[in-house]
Amino acid sequence: MLARTIKATAICxxxxxxxxxxxxxxxxxxxAGTGILFRRIDLLDSAGPEDQSSGLERITIPASPLAVCQTTLGTVLTNRFGVTISTVEHLLAAFASLGITQAIVEIDGPEVPILDGSAAPFIDLVESVGVRELAATGQVYRLREAVRVQIGDSIIEAEPLAEGEEATLMIDxxxxxxxxxxxxxxxxLENAYASFREELSAARTFCYLRDVEMMRAKGLAxxxxxxxxxxxxxxxxxxEGGLRMEREFVRHKVLDLVGDLYLMGLPLAARITAIRPGHGINTAFARKVIESHAADLVSLDDLPLPAEQARA
Structure with a gap:
């Protein structure tokens, strides 16, 4: 499998x-080699006297768990200039499901549009122009050692996959x-990436009615x-019409988890148990995996065959 980008520019x-x-x-x-970058093009004209390249640097925010600056009601990223971009998780989840590892995302405002509150419209957006494989071998983070993060009553713990097990993301x-x-x-889910479209993509974000006025008083929602x-x-x-699918609430929380983990820029191969996941613990977990070097960066060409293929 090769690294992937999109075939042409897509706009929504x-x-x-x-x-x-x-x-x-x-x-x-x-x-190849770009990664996933967000650019606040609404701020480009205010970049000051710098030349164009440094102006672009100022408004560019890499997708990285190390760039997370806030996780209240969504994942917010920042760069060293203090420029931020909010609510990136649904778009990143769509990228994860399609294997997009290289993309430049330009936005003329402070946050990614919410669209219908799920990842499905972003999948449709990418598929409207198609996916292109690049002349570079795809890579995956394969967890090497157990990782556990707890914040309050929320817990995420992950274990490495067994030797010979398919490199995928298993989530309970x-x-x-x-x-x-x-x-x-x-x-x-036995394979969160492969089953994402059917099991997760259409699940919407949710809130309590009692919280709406409180959030709006704080300039949110x-x-x-x-x-x-x-x-x-x-x-x-x-x-009106109720839920789109059975257990839509937990499905959306797993959608968010997939998107937040994709801040790492590549798929994660691991077995994860998530108890009361949320943006804060999701991104803290991704950061710990990176900072503790708990995962090996492995070429997909170098991965062992799944056990059933090896036996064949």
Whole structure:
């Protein structure tokens, strides 16, 4: 398998979930070695007297767990100039499901558009122009040692896959909420990347009705509506038509987990157990994997065959 980018420029427009402002997102193809970069093109003209290249550096934010600066109601990245981009997780989850490892994402505002609150529109966006394989071998982070992170009552722990096991991301997740509309939900995926489209992509973000006014008083969720979020109150889903799928709440939390882990820029091959996952613990886990060198960067051509193929 080779590294991947998109075949042509893809554009979509929407509103920011928290800013409520219109935003235009442009995904451009990128050569091998670029990684995934976000660019705040609305700030390019304010870059000052620097030349064009340094102006681009100022507005460019790499997708990296080391770039995370905030995780309240979404994942926010920053660079050394203090420029930020918010709500990156759904787009990154779509990239993860399609194997996109090289892309430049231009945005004319402070956050990625929320669209319908899921990752499905971003998959459609990429597929509208197609995926292109590059003349570079794909790579994966294969976990070498166990990693555990706990923040409050949220826990993520991961174990290496067995030797000869297919290099994929296995996830067992549990969420638990007081409201009976959600309650306790569990989800187990043997291959989160391969099953992403069917099992996770359409699951929407969600909130409690009681929290909406509080968030808006803080300048958050100004673009939120029942068109882009599930709203829950006193044991009921208020959206007309209800849920899109069974256990949509835990599915969305796993969608977010896949997107946050893709801040690493490559797929992760590991067996993960996630108890009450959220952006804070997701990104802390990804950061720990990188900083502790707990995973080996492995060429897909060098991976052992899955056991059943080896026996054949």
């Amino acid at each position: 427009e929407g509103i920011g979930l928290h800013s409520g402002q219109p935003v235009r997102l442009t995904v451009r193809p990128a050569p 997740a549990v969420v638990e909420y007081d409201d009976p509309a959600i309650g306790r939900q569990e989800l187990a 100004l673009g939120g509506s029942m068109d882009n979020a599930i709203v829950v109150s006193e044991g009921k889903v208020l959206n």
